[in-house]
Amino acid sequence: MLEIYQRRNLILTEPNPGPRINYVVTLQSNLTGAKDVFPARLTLRYVPDRLILKTNSLAEYYAEIANIEFENFEAAAVLLMDDFNNELVPRWISLRLDKQTADNDQVFHHETALEDRQPKWGNPRLLDRLERY
Numbered sequence: 044m045l046e047i048y049q050r051r052n053l054i055l056t057e058p059n060p061g062p063r064i065n066y067v068v069t070l071q072s073n074l075t076g077a078k079d080v081f082p083a084r085l086t087l088r089y090v091p092d093r094l095i096l097k098t099n100s101l102a103e104y105y106a107e108i109a110n111i112e113f114e115n116f117e118a119a120a121v122l123l124m125d126d127f128n129n130e131l132v133p134r135w136i137s138l139r140l141d142k143q144t145a146d147n148d149q150v151f152h153h154e155t156a157l158e159d160r161q162p163k164w165g166n167p168r169l170l171d172r173l174e175r176y
Contacts, residue, residue: 059095062093068089068090070085070086073085074108076106077111077112079113083142085138085141086138088136088137094130096130124159128159136159141153
C-alpha cells in the first residue's frame, strides 16, 4: 500500500481551460475491491478553480484504493474526498459514494455524501441547477 502522498500523486491534473468561468464537472465511476466496502458507485462533482482532473489517471488511482482495508464505508468516502479535494483544490466539490448491495439483512442501500467549498466562494444559481441525489 502506498503512502498518502504517493497515492495522491496518482491523481493527475491539468490547467483549467476556463478559469474565469464557474462550471460543474461531473464524473461517475464504479469502484471494486476493498472487501466489505465496494462495489460502489462514486459520483464526483466539482467546480474547478485552477486545475481539472485528468480522467485517464483514475484507473491506477482506483486500483490503489481497491487494496486499502477500510474500517467502514464512510471511511472510504472521507479518504476519497480528501484525496480529490487535496489534488484539485476546487472552488466547490461534492462526492457521493453509493452502494446498492446489501451490507446485512437490515440495510440494502448505503450512501454517503460529502461537500466542501473554498471560503467566500458561492454560486447558488449554478448549484441549484444540479440534479439532486
